[in-house]
Amino acid sequence: MTAQTGEYPQTAAGPEAINLGLGQPSPSLLPLALIREAAAARLGAGADPLVLQYGAIHGPQSFRESLAELMTRRYHLGAGHEVAASQLLVTGGISSALSFTAQLFARPGQTVVCSDPTYFLARGVFESQGLAVEGVPVDAEGIDVSALEQRLARGAAPAFVYCMPSFHNPTGACLAPDRARRLVELAERHDFLVVADEPYVMLGFAPEPPPCMMTYDEGRGRVLSLGSFSKILAPGLRLGWAHAAEPLIERFSLHGALRSGGGLNPVIASIVQGVIEGGALDRHIDHLRRTFEARAQALMDALRQHLPRLVEGVAEPRGGYFVWLPLPEGCDGAALLEAGSEAHGVRFTPGSRCAVTRDLSRFIRLSFAFYEPDELREGARRLAKLLTDAGYSVTA
Amino acid sequence: MTAQTGEYPQTAAGPEAINLGLGQPSPSLLPLALIREAAAARLGAGADPLVLQYGAIHGPQSFRESLAELMTRRYHLGAGHEVAASQLLVTGGISSALSFTAQLFARPGQTVVCSDPTYFLARGVFESQGLAVEGVPVDAEGIDVSALEQRLARGAAPAFVYCMPSFHNPTGACLAPDRARRLVELAERHDFLVVADEPYVMLGFAPEPPPCMMTYDEGRGRVLSLGSFSKILAPGLRLGWAHAAEPLIERFSLHGALRSGGGLNPVIASIVQGVIEGGALDRHIDHLRRTFEARAQALMDALRQHLPRLVEGVAEPRGGYFVWLPLPEGCDGAALLEAGSEAHGVRFTPGSRCAVTRDLSRFIRLSFAFYEPDELREGARRLAKLLTDAGYSVTA
Numbered sequence: 019m020t021a022q023t024g025e026y027p028q029t030a031a032g033p034e035a036i037n038l039g040l041g042q043p044s045p046s047l048l049p050l051a052l053i054r055e056a057a058a059a060r061l062g063a064g065a066d067p068l069v070l071q072y073g074a075i076h077g078p079q080s081f082r083e084s085l086a087e088l089m090t091r092r093y094h095l096g097a098g099h100e101v102a103a104s105q106l107l108v109t110g111g112i113s114s115a116l117s118f119t120a121q122l123f124a125r126p127g128q129t130v131v132c133s134d135p136t137y138f139l140a141r142g143v144f145e146s147q148g149l150a151v152e153g154v155p156v157d158a159e160g161i162d163v164s165a166l167e168q169r170l171a172r173g174a175a176p177a178f179v180y181c182m183p184s185f186h187n188p189t190g191a192c193l194a195p196d197r198a199r200r201l202v203e204l205a206e207r208h209d210f211l212v213v214a215d216e217p218y219v220m221l222g223f224a225p226e227p228p229p230c231m232m233t234y235d236e237g238r239g240r241v242l243s244l245g246s247f248s249k250i251l252a253p254g255l256r257l258g259w260a261h262a263a264e265p266l267i268e269r270f271s272l273h274g275a276l277r278s279g280g281g282l283n284p285v286i287a288s289i290v291q292g293v294i295e296g297g298a299l300d301r302h303i304d305h306l307r308r309t310f311e312a313r314a315q316a317l318m319d320a321l322r323q324h325l326p327r328l329v330e331g332v333a334e335p336r337g338g339y340f341v342w343l344p345l346p347e348g349c350d351g352a353a354l355l356e357a358g359s360e361a362h363g364v365r366f367t368p369g370s371r372c373a374v375t376r377d378l379s380r381f382i383r384l385s386f387a388f389y390e391p392d393e394l395r396e397g398a399r400r401l402a403k404l405l406t407d408a409g410y411s412v413t414a
Numbered sequence: 415m416t417a418q419t420g421e422y423p424q425t426a427a428g429p430e431a432i433n434l435g436l437g438q439p440s441p442s443l444l445p446l447a448l449i450r451e452a453a454a455a456r457l458g459a460g461a462d463p464l465v466l467q468y469g470a471i472h473g474p475q476s477f478r479e480s481l482a483e484l485m486t487r488r489y490h491l492g493a494g495h496e497v498a499a500s501q502l503l504v505t506g507g508i509s510s511a512l513s514f515t516a517q518l519f520a521r522p523g524q525t526v527v528c529s530d531p532t533y534f535l536a537r538g539v540f541e542s543q544g545l546a547v548e549g550v551p552v553d554a555e556g557i558d559v560s561a562l563e564q565r566l567a568r569g570a571a572p573a574f575v576y577c578m579p580s581f582h583n584p585t586g587a588c589l590a591p592d593r594a595r596r597l598v599e600l601a602e603r604h605d606f607l608v609v610a611d612e613p614y615v616m617l618g619f620a621p622e623p624p625p626c627m628m629t630y631d632e633g634r635g636r637v638l639s640l641g642s643f644s645k646i647l648a649p650g651l652r653l654g655w656a657h658a659a660e661p662l663i664e665r666f667s668l669h670g671a672l673r674s675g676g677g678l679n680p681v682i683a684s685i686v687q688g689v690i691e692g693g694a695l696d697r698h699i700d701h702l703r704r705t706f707e708a709r710a711q712a713l714m715d716a717l718r719q720h721l722p723r724l725v726e727g728v729a730e731p732r733g734g735y736f737v738w739l740p741l742p743e744g745c746d747g748a749a750l751l752e753a754g755s756e757a758h759g760v761r762f763t764p765g766s767r768c769a770v771t772r773d774l775s776r777f778i779r780l781s782f783a784f785y786e787p788d789e790l791r792e793g794a795r796r797l798a799k800l801l802t803d804a805g806y807s808v809t810a
Binding site: 139143253 | 466
């Protein structure tokens, strides 16, 4: 997954290889017709040309209301909880929202604690702001809050903890509720922010998704949850949101670029509002959930068939995009990719790429989002062949 | 021009007042049909759904080529010069590009030198990044490069000089070519960047616009010019570009948010490409130039009629959006606005709002972009009445 200059690092793949590293929806899941129809309606002959004017700093009010209703329907918030439009600010997607967050809520030289492993491109966003990045391990129940607590006892509090509580990238883990509660308590006690990167909350396979991180904030203003339309609609829209208690949203809205530019992507927000209203987005999300569940199943079945020894301890994905696969002892994922992927026509994300400070070279990240079941099965077969040809036993 | 929470500060106006502070195109100049038609074509049934995928970090290549051709046609670059696609990186408009620039090319605590007065919302963008802001005066020939030279002799070089070489906001001044050359020489000698905010380059009234700042860079990599579709097409698109020598563009492209998010606004870029190709944007820009020239003329004629004493030394606008009007001696623009604008139904931007460190309370910024000639004439009449009622002589 080497990126050529100017190429988006998540999409670099030879035309023949099956690249199980691709963390993006397949072209067949990009709903061009939905966007086209919404654009035609929202920019139609009877539309208000003011949709093209500078927008409101927090994003268009009617869009925020539609989004709040969608989130209330689609997030598992607990009885009596709902998302309010006043808790939302429209962003240009999670990547740029993370950049704004780093500017607003950290001073260069301060530390960000990330789950280790973590989303591999987040690190660069923090480093662009001159922040130091430290890791705290993730296990099957999400970020290890006891390890975080020990770390907090040892040194200065970080500016924020960056985590992915729902269907973690790359491990797929969901943060256990008791850990989530303790994380917010620690944030209060040590005065830091919990920045939750949550693009997959609505992409759980079970009817009840795990609660979003804001469920545990309970008005304390310690959680800043970043959501996105990239994984539930289309990445190229560059539209997302920040979800937090109102005082935190107000602090976010003071960013100079929002004051000057008048809100991020109001035209796109208007089009997406059209996709939300009338239920097209709900139907699309249901379609994605079913599709990804079938793909995850196909990949896991194929891994069990071709690499039973490796997949033994791997939990069934409950949502999101990823499977985090251990390699045989002594096998380095990056070296394996380098040595054999071209000849064997299979690629993946080496665990070392997702590591903060841990040695995760014996893991690889596989995504089931981009390919059809048949291709995923073929990818798993090729991966097994690659490992076997490299002298590792994957079946015994 | 007080902004309510969440309201875009450039658009706050009571429904009855004529707000000559509004720095945005009027609704009648927002080309909804052009955007609608381009969207229908670019998102049409035969379109490639990959337009919705993560984009290239620098922006779509074919869009950058179309933009380079537009700029080569529309910028006055001098014989043999042209804009190359490789010198362009697509941004989400100038405000967010300034934020990225501040992150990439300055360390918090460093200084940005701004023209004084300056675009009043740029300051907040720099301050969001923890930068100190210093002013160097602007006169009728643009930023005073001799004053800058003296400032450079006295202290540490700034991270960058932020200027508006074409139709400066708020003064309307264009940077004289000899000053522009000296500015780039100073940037080389003292190792700083010239960040040129140039949204109005294509909105000169004369057939030959003043040269853009990149004309003077000559491959030295000292100029980063930021352009935008906000003033030539529509602000709500949130689409712009950085124009610089390739090594500088490559440095810009290393921003973590671009690496992670895959380019800014690829869907909007695709739609705007449709507006550029076939010449619709050229025709629209010509229409805007003619319209703004007529509006500027109407405002200046009315100022000459109703406030001849004040407008005496004011140069005729040659492009852009603004007239920078001196008030009678002893008159404070902010106090005048506060005291009388509600009763008199006229608003404007007080000069103090645009000041960096100079005392510019005796100036006001008037925009001719938002209103029709009749409204501009009425605005000038009300302004004269406001001043007269406050006891100032504007005719004698």
